[in-house]
Amino acid sequence: MVTSVAPRVESLSSSGIQSIPKEYVRPEEELTSIGNVFEEEKKRDGPQVPTIDLKEIDSEDQVVREKCREQLKQAAIDWGVMHLVNHGISDELMDKVREAGQAFFNLPVEEKEKYANDQASGNVQGYGSKLANNASGQLEWEDYFFHLIYPEDKRDLSIWPKTPKDYIEVTSEYARQLRSLATKILSVLSLGLGLEEGRLEKEVGGLEELLLQMKINYHPKCPQPELALGVEAHTDVSALTFILHNMVPGLQLFYEGKWVTAKCVPNSIIMIIGDTIGILSNGKYKSILHRGLVNKEKVRISWAVFCEPPKEKIILKPLPETVSETEPPLFPPRTFQQHIQHKLFRKTQDALLNKQS
Template identity: 30%
Template sequence: MASSVAAACERNPFEFETSLKDLANSSNLKAVPSKFNFINQPTALTSDALPIIDFSALTADDTDRRSKAIHDLSKACQEWGFFILVNHGIPEELMNATFTATREFFSLPAAEKKQYEAKTASDPIKCGNFNVANTSNQVFTLWRDYLKLYVHPEFHCPHKPQLLREVLLEYSERCRKLARTLVEAVSDALELERNCVDEALKLDSSFQMFAANFYPPCPEPDQAIGIPPHTDPGLFTFLIHNGVAGLQIEHNGHWFNANSPRNAILVNAADQLEIFTNGRCKSVKHRAVVNNEKERISIVVANGPSGEAVVGPTSSLLRKDGRPFYRSMKYVEYVESQLTKSRVDGKSLLEQQMI
């Protein structure tokens, strides 16, 4: 594994470089170029214990069925921090169309994509590669092309392809509704008053980010990485992929492959949910590894509180715990700080918030 903490990048982390997609398609690429070098061990354990949550049970009229689903969700957030969401109601056609639109974007000419090169972390549209600097001031590039968009409370999207704007409006809205129901279910499990939760997190103006990640086949998977170990800002993060696995999660000191069935959504509790619940829900480290056979596309929607919400442990849980275990921080500042300070095997922003 590369040397420890990666602090603020020595150069712009959003600097646009040659498309990784074009580089990987080069017929003479036999080894990982030095700028991508990140020595790692991509193998992980396989487990069939990752919780499965039936979303339809969370919204069922049957009180017993709903109560069990809420209990199972709360347990999953506390023990694993990850779960597989099934029967979520998002049409398969919409999910497939989102992948189609994403592929079209990554296939645009480099000149088209370069106009979305970000200058700051707060730019609402950004694409390209991402550079990470470690404590030895060595900079390496992730084996990933990405597109990141702020889609709520204001919607931002590239002009091309047109299909992306069409499908993303609906997909992001459906994800927001799912996320809100999950937050309400966790609140019910912890016996929190919903009006207090809404007031604290300001969910009507929730900050939502869409990310599409393209990982081409890598000639040396142990010499590069898609995304290093990290946790996510927000409340719940949703991930779907094109059928090629690559996400790994840390559980009880071991790395596990997080495989999810087709049309299911892989969901993880994020940093602000851990902070808001004063540590009851766990935001766990996860990473994206690469392979040498197939291209992988993942579509991620990060669902957070309002950017203006100052998130700290909720008062009703503080009365039970006697003290806060986390500091409070404005959510938009948390997001921007995490985007500009990438870390590898070091103290994460979430860990810095711990008291």
């Protein structure tokens, strides 16, 4: 039996506490920017996360096709995040994925504990809560379920939820369709850098090696949302991240020096460019800083799928075509694993410095 290291946030939330434990409270400098997410989402002034309509991405009309692809490329350069609509994945399938994940989290905590992961021993797949992985010892207001969903031969179905009964079927189908969408996006981003169409896909591991990891983030109601964060500010290490959510706002992007709240766009999938593509493109495509807010009124659930290159097989560095005398390489060569370690080390150093200052 796996013992749970941190209390489940869901249990804290439903215990009736009026104030959150101190390890969930953000540092002073972050608190000034945390507002009411429902108010933030209503704002119409200021920059908005772009919505990209993919309907014409493969149009036979060259002008129409190029216009669509140019918009996608531009959003990747300016923002590094976008709402994708007409992406080819049916509303029905997305609803089923949401219903299946919601049904799992509706189970009693004791039931979910049967799927608990054991992060201490490196077993990260399964049901968990954030352990402090930096020196500040801070926790996020979320529980989650994490598992590899593609390629199919690398999955461990034994740890996938058995309830609801269609969880495996709908999640597998969603993974297959998302994998095709990733190929489509990567080819447009390749062409946008002046590379041949299949280049970025090859550079991140291709069909055999690119891993799709799903993390269902469950953010219970929080008695003091102005003090907590659902997900702390970070950039994704992935190549691409695709996010579905239950239409409760919470995602914020750090754009031009300010936190911008992503709107809830019906039937969209949010796509974020991760560090991997940021590195390969030598910073031409942006890996944007983002975080998640929580609230008092509604549970927020999001389904994030991280498309990740293999940990050791590929050296990530700016592609030669993206480098010139005037644009030297911005990133040193590292494996994906080394990149993750480097980020964790920097985070720990920063946290120690903050404690001392």
